[in-house]
Amino acid sequence: MSTHQLDRVSFIVLRHMRTPIIVLVCVYAVCILGMVLVPGLPDAQGKTTYMSFFHAYYFLAYTATTTGFGELPAEFSNTQRMWAVVCLYISVVTWLYAVGKIISLVKNPHLQSAISETRFAREVAKKKQDFYIVCGFGDTGSLLLRGLDEAGLSTVVIESNDERIKALDLRDYKSKVLGLCADATNPRFLLDAGIENEKCIGVLILSNDEHANLKVAISARVLRPNIKIICRSSSSENESEILGIGGDIHVVDPFRVFASYLSMMIYNPTIQTINEWVSGSPGAVLDHNICPLKGGKWILCGHGRMGRIVYKKLTEKNIDITVVEPQIENIEDIAEHAILGKANLENLEKAGLKDCVGLIAGTGDDTFNLSMIHQANRVNPSLFSLVRQNKHTNEILFKRANVDYIMQPSLVIARMVLFTLTAPLLKPFFSHLRLLYENDPSKLADITNRLASEVGGERPVVKTYKITQKSARAVYQKLLKHTAVSLGDVCRDPAIQIEHLNLVVMVHKRGRTIKVMPSHDLELMADDELLVCMRSDQKVLFEANINNHHVLDYLLTGFEPARGAFFRWLEKKQWVH
Amino acid sequence: MNAEKVVFSFVIVLALTLNFGFFIGEMEDPMHHNIYELFATIFVNFLATGLKLGDRTQVGAVLLSTSLAANLQLVAAAAVWGYVEHVSGTGLTPENTSMMVSLTGGALIANVVSVVMLVSDTLMSRR
Numbered sequence: 009m010s011t012h013q014l015d016r017v018s019f020i021v022l023r024h025m026r027t028p029i030i031v032l033v034c035v036y037a038v039c040i041l042g043m044v045l046v047p048g049l050p051d052a053q054g055k056t057t058y059m060s061f062f063h064a065y066y067f068l069a070y071t072a073t074t075t076g077f078g079e080l081p082a083e084f085s086n087t088q089r090m091w092a093v094v095c096l097y098i099s100v101v102t103w104l105y106a107v108g109k110i111i112s113l114v115k116n117p118h119l120q121s122a123i124s125e126t127r128f129a130r131e132v133a134k135k136k137q138d139f140y141i142v143c144g145f146g147d148t149g150s151l152l153l154r155g156l157d158e159a160g161l162s163t164v165v166i167e168s169n170d171e172r173i174k175a176l177d178l179r180d181y182k183s184k185v186l187g188l189c190a191d192a193t194n195p196r197f198l199l200d201a202g203i204e205n206e207k208c209i210g211v212l213i214l215s216n217d218e219h220a221n222l223k224v225a226i227s228a229r230v231l232r233p234n235i236k237i238i239c240r241s242s243s244s245e246n247e248s249e250i251l252g253i254g255g256d257i258h259v260v261d262p263f264r265v266f267a268s269y270l271s272m273m274i275y276n277p278t279i280q281t282i283n284e285w286v287s288g289s290p291g292a293v294l295d296h297n298i299c300p301l302k303g304g305k306w307i308l309c310g311h312g313r314m315g316r317i318v319y320k321k322l323t324e325k326n327i328d329i330t331v332v333e334p335q336i337e338n339i340e341d342i343a344e345h346a347i348l349g350k351a352n353l354e355n356l357e358k359a360g361l362k363d364c365v366g367l368i369a370g371t372g373d374d375t376f377n378l379s380m381i382h383q384a385n386r387v388n389p390s391l392f393s394l395v396r397q398n399k400h401t402n403e404i405l406f407k408r409a410n411v412d413y414i415m416q417p418s419l420v421i422a423r424m425v426l427f428t429l430t431a432p433l434l435k436p437f438f439s440h441l442r443l444l445y446e447n448d449p450s451k452l453a454d455i456t457n458r459l460a461s462e463v464g465g466e467r468p469v470v471k472t473y474k475i476t477q478k479s480a481r482a483v484y485q486k487l488l489k490h491t492a493v494s495l496g497d498v499c500r501d502p503a504i505q506i507e508h509l510n511l512v513v514m515v516h517k518r519g520r521t522i523k524v525m526p527s528h529d530l531e532l533m534a535d536d537e538l539l540v541c542m543r544s545d546q547k548v549l550f551e552a553n554i555n556n557h558h559v560l561d562y563l564l565t566g567f568e569p570a571r572g573a574f575f576r577w578l579e580k581k582q583w584v585h
Numbered sequence: 586m587n588a589e590k591v592v593f594s595f596v597i598v599l600a601l602t603l604n605f606g607f608f609i610g611e612m613e614d615p616m617h618h619n620i621y622e623l624f625a626t627i628f629v630n631f632l633a634t635g636l637k638l639g640d641r642t643q644v645g646a647v648l649l650s651t652s653l654a655a656n657l658q659l660v661a662a663a664a665v666w667g668y669v670e671h672v673s674g675t676g677l678t679p680e681n682t683s684m685m686v687s688l689t690g691g692a693l694i695a696n697v698v699s700v701v702m703l704v705s706d707t708l709m710s711r712r
Contacts, residue, residue, distance in 0.1 A: 019641055025638065026636070026638040026639045029634075029635040029638065030632060030636065033631040033632050034628075034632065036628075037631075041621075044624075060667075060671070061620065061667070062670065063671075
């Protein structure tokens with residue numbers, strides 16, 4: 009692939025340089041020949057001298073390039089001077105023409121894109137780490153890249169907007185992220201991005217263009233039949249078509265994900281608080297719920313694609329909700345629960361602003377959402393306001409506004425994709441929590457309390473560990489020797505063996521069996537997967553527990569065996585007595 | 586018939602004929618080798634190189650490389666001539682002349698290959 013591209017670059021250069029080179033060769037030939045043939049001054053014997061080829065070439069070399077050296081091999085005759093004037097003009101003009109051609113060639117956008125493509129493909133091919141291909145570097149893509157970078161995963165980006173690629177170059181990622189400005193629907197660029205490379209472990213398609221996403225997903229599947237694909241799609245027809253491609257494919261519907269996230273916030277604040285805390289949102293702690301209200305009346309502004317799903321989910325959970333929507337065709341089916349009109353103060357009051365507990369500003373317009381919250385807060389200061397922030401650039405405004413909770417669709421989606429990649433076991437964990445919420449809420453409180461007391465704080469680390477030779481060496485070796493290692497053992501504190509580290513094992517997975525909140529006496533086996541939630545300072549300790557033989561020995565037995573030969577001998581002696 | 590093909594083949598064949606004309610004659614005798622003929626050979630060879638640029642085919646690539654080889658040999662020959670005339674001042678002694686002429690002989694082979702390829706490519710296309 010790269011040789012083909014290199015070929016293309018050199019082809020463009022040579023094709024463009026052909027005419028200037030030919031012209032230059034001809035002009036030099038004419039000038040040199042003329043210089044040699046024109047008679048010079050007579051020598052001492054009165055015989056006319058002629059310039060040699062070497063001298064003629066030398067003269068032209070410094071004249072044509074406008075260097076104007078001034079050092080002549082010998083004094084010129086007037087005929088030679090005349091010819092020199094002719095040479096000077098035509099050769100200088102030719103040189104300017106050739107140089108102009110080179111400059112216009114360098115500035116040629118096709119050549120530049122060919123060069124950057126070649127360079128990109130070459131650097132991708134050199135990658136030593138497993139990587140994901142991200143198609144689309146908008147708000148979602150940029151937030152996701154930040155998360156993947158922090159999790160130590162490598163990515164390459166294809167984005168059709170030149171400005172976004174320039175922005176990518178300026179980001180302070182821990183490892184350099186390669187970016188190519190190209191249309192990912194052209195499969196050639198997917199090849200450039202290394203989709204056929206074994207190191208490529210997934211394609212994340214996040215652009216706003218539905219049709220383009222579908223096309224990229226299909227080309228990715230054709231080029232690599234087994235690769236993991238995560239594709240963004242907001243229409244259900246497209247979604248079924250994407251899922252029809254088959255294989256390891258996930259569809260993320262931004263509206264549905266966001267709507268379910270938002271409605272969960274209202275009808276199930278406990279789980280949503282855990283979710284926010286696990287995601288590491290700033291300010292999210294387990295001590296109190298983000299949305300503390302239970303019953304009461306809510307107002308939802310905006311009943312478009314997203315609002316519709318929010319409304320449906322909330323009414324299913326018997327929450328009294330009134331919609332304010334300016335377009336009549338959007339509220340035909342729910343007319344008795346809706347107020348037609350813009351969400352200004354008048355219409356909000358009609359919807360019962362004075363006695364409602366909360367307001368969801370969920371339109372697709374940031375300015376509108378902000379002004380709405382602003383007005384509503386003046387009438388009902390105790391209102392709980394949830395606002396949808398559409399553009400990441402408006403963050404400063406939203407943070408300053410008096411809003412109880414800001415939700416960004418791009419952030420929610422980026423987070424969801426990130427967890428699908430880095431901690432897939434979180435999904436069963438949360439389904440378990442939802443089940444508990446419906447059947448046995450006290451157990452849910454137990455889990456929250458356990459997380460709060462054993463981990464607590466803000467921004468916990470959530471990481472998946474697999475018991476293999478590579479990621480949990482010490483445990484794996486012990487298991488090979490048929491030594492029992494229980495979950496409680498690896499969670500012990502290496503400083504005081506009887507205590508435990510500040511961490512909670514959320515999920516344990518063996519084959520297809522998934523156990524949420526496993527007990528400490530569970531015995532580990534090779535290839536088990538653990539989802540661990542811990543304080544960031546405990547990560548090093550836990551990783552030492554599962555990787556270091558000496559640490560694990562101590563954790564299992566409670567005493568440190570002697571390491572030196574002499575002390576080992578001494579120990580043995582003591583045992584004999 | 587196509588003007589581009591005519592010019593192209595003309596220049597390539599001319600490069601060979603001029604090169605041969607310069608090369609033929611007693612190796613050691615400077616009288617048999619004309620400096621203007623060498624100049625014309627170098628000029629036409631450079632021109633041929635220019636015309637061969639930017640051809641993407643396999644044949645185009647080989648044609649270009651033969652031209653580059655011929656250019657290298659001819660420039661070396663010219664450099665030898667210039668050196669003995671202007672730097673060492675020995676002039677065209679039989680040894681110098683034979684060295685210079687044998688360099689152009691190498692260029693001649695490259696030009697022969699070039700013309701053979703041109704002819705065979707034309708015959709292959711059968712049009």
